Amino acid sequence: MGDLGRSPAELDLTIGVPGLNSSSPIRSGGGGCNMRDLDINQPAYGGEEEYPMASIEEEEEEGGNPRPKKLRLSKEQSRLLEESFRQHHTLNPKQKEALAMKLKLRPRQVEVWFQNRRARTKLKQTEMECEYLKRCFGSLTEENRRLQREVEELRALRVAPPTVLSPHTRQPLPASSLTMCPRCERVTTAATAIPRALIGRPPSASPFPRSTAC
DNA sequence: CTTGTCAACTAGTGTA
DNA sequence: TACACTAGTTGACAAG
Numbered sequence: 167m168g169d170l171g172r173s174p175a176e177l178d179l180t181i182g183v184p185g186l187n188s189s190s191p192i193r194s195g196g197g198g199c200n201m202r203d204l205d206i207n208q209p210a211y212g213g214e215e216e217y218p219m220a221s222i223e224e225e226e227e228e229g230g231n232p233r234p235k236k237l238r239l240s241k242e243q244s245r246l247l248e249e250s251f252r253q254h255h256t257l258n259p260k261q262k263e264a265l266a267m268k269l270k271l272r273p274r275q276v277e278v279w280f281q282n283r284r285a286r287t288k289l290k291q292t293e294m295e296c297e298y299l300k301r302c303f304g305s306l307t308e309e310n311r312r313l314q315r316e317v318e319e320l321r322a323l324r325v326a327p328p329t330v331l332s333p334h335t336r337q338p339l340p341a342s343s344l345t346m347c348p349r350c351e352r353v354t355t356a357a358t359a360i361p362r363a364l365i366g367r368p369p370s371a372s373p374f375p376r377s378t379a380c
Numbered sequence: 381c382t383t384g385t386c387a388a389c390t391a392g393t394g395t396a
Numbered sequence: 397t398a399c400a401c402t403a404g405t406t407g408a409c410a411a412g
Contacts, residue, residue, distance in 0.1 A: 237387060238409080256401085278388055281401075286386090288402090 239279070243269045247276070251283050 239247070250257075250265055257265065257280055259273075266273040331337065 239387080275387080277400090279386095282386070282388085285402075285404095 237275075239271075243271065247279050247283070251280065255284055255287070256280065 246265075246269055250261075254261070257276065262273045262276050266276045269276065
């Protein structure tokens with residue numbers, strides 16, 4: 167992250183300049199700056215490949231350099247690579263070669279950049295997925311708790327029969343006087359459920375006629 | 381000194 | 397078998 171916030175003065179200091187001697191690197195603000203004192207076009211690990219911007223160091227250190235110093239791509243190189251990455255996440259050999267030429271890098275560097283870029287993209291996606299799944303887990307846990315409470319409440323209702331007040335006397339009715347609509351399963355009293363047309367029928371008749379229940 | 385970033389590496393795997 | 401890719405790692409470097 168910190169790299170994105172670089173000051174402009176730090177950026178274009180180490181672009182390979184053909185013919186520039188390594189003993190006189192370009193630096194900003196005079197001497198003493200330890201940032202970006204490298205030519206980004208230096209090949210890594212002694213550079214067995216031959217490429218337009220072969221480094222001075224390559225000539226100097228033929229004999230087994232342990233590991234090259236850290237290279238940093240310039241702002242412009244990064245921008246072009248990002249732009250290319252937006253168009254396609256992988257490169258065929260021709261595209262790689264062309265892009266490398268354009269950026270004055272070795273194809274291997276372009277290839278590595280794309281590999282790392284894909285890895286970063288995937289990591290970011292994984293992190294986002296992780297966040298999403300965490301949120302899902304949270305809401306499902308909450309939903310689960312709510313449903314558990316509901317189950318407990320319904321269990322309690324089954325143990326103790328419901329208390330229904332008489333619409334006439336406002337007194338609790340005995341459970342035996344309650345009946346349930348077969349369609350909507352709503353509990354009601356026999357007295358209120360009997361339609362007027364059925365009044366006078368034998369008590370065995372259902373208060374919910376087949377065609378007119380609820 | 382610690383930590384985060386990133387170029388560049390190695391090892392392992394899939395594919396034509 | 398060669399090549400391209402991914403995952404994991406290393407090491408340089410900057411910033412806090």
